[in-house]
């Protein structure tokens with residue numbers, strides 16, 4: 439139970455080589471989609487322009503060591519623990535979703551590339567795969583039903599979907615159907631297994647191919663902005679008054 | 693001077709949506725970031741500017757009297773009880789100043805739903821709902837009742 443390779447039943451529909459090719463294609467789709475988003479939405483231009491503005495307004499020159507220290511701080515605080523969020527619930531839900539998804543993704547890659555159609559998969563891999571999926575779903579459904587800003591603050595019902603929901607909906611659907619597929623295969627129901635496998639592939643493809651239209655790329659942009667913000671604080675080009683008490687998030691928002 | 697949001701700074705938390713008295717800070721359905729849907733109707737109260745925990749909201753002058761290119765950024769330090777402003781002009785000059793927070797503490801104002809519903813007779817009263825309690829006084833001064841014959 440939950441210790442066998444969940445992709446074994448999938449090998450009845452497609453060969454391991456096809457599965458591996460599919461993973462490579464999806465990785466390419468994310469790279470191309472993000473590049474398209476950077477150029478088409480002129481985000482790249484924006485980042486360059488902002489860099490120029492910052493350079494002109496800088497009061498100090500930062501050396502390589504300073505930049506490395508800022509990068510380390512950004513990684514340790516803003517990326518690893520989502521320190522940019524002031525709202526604790528949003529922060530925890532994002533931690534769950536992010537680490538869950540990364541764990542799920544890495545174990546998926548390991549299972550498909552190292553142990554395709556292999557019944558001797560080490561039990562820890564499928565266990566971690568299930569754990570990652572559950573963490574993603576826990577954080578994701580919590581965010582979807584209780585934390586989405588248009589639901590909480592704009593007063594819209596949770597079932598009203600807009601384009602900004604494309605990412606979270608495809609992510610939740612993809613991971614949910616992955617688990618359902620695993621359960622259906624375990625229960626030995628071929629019809630349900632086939633159906634869940636189809637929906638799993640459908641939503642997974644939608645998740646990775648829709649990058650230019652979804653919020654997928656915000657995973658990459660947010661760390662860049664957090665880094666930029668720290669650099670601005672350090673070189674004196676920041677537009678913000680510097681906190682005297684070191685307080686960034688107002689206590690009433692945490 | 694109405695407000696606008698830096699999309700890269702905003703994380704879509706909705707604090708500005710909640711606080712805007714004109715209900716014009718809304719959430720963009722594509723990026724799930726806030727934006728001012730009706731700059732013309734902005735009261736320029738700057739509640740959203742001060743409330744935004746990401747300091748993602750800036751203030752824009754109307755083009756007819758304030759040339760664009762400046763920035764007005766705010767930092768609310770609740771524990772210190774201060775609001776600091778930093779204005780960067782287009783020519784590079786920077787002005788910074790700090791004001792004490794003079795309003796009631798954040799979250800301390802009771803919403804109307806926390807008060808008992810007034811009874812129907814209150815409709816005939818000259819007092820508004822929750823008065824005089826909400827004003828923090830024992831009673832409101834009233835005009836002396838006029839004698840009918842005097843009218």
Ligand code: SF4
Nearest residue numbers: 712734735737738740
């Ligand atoms: S300044 Fe005041 S009225 Fe204008 S958008 Fe912000 S909260 Fe609303």
Ligand code: SF4
Nearest residue numbers: 702703705706708744
């Ligand atoms: S309060 Fe700030 S971070 Fe939150 S939605 Fe508004 S602009 Fe974005």
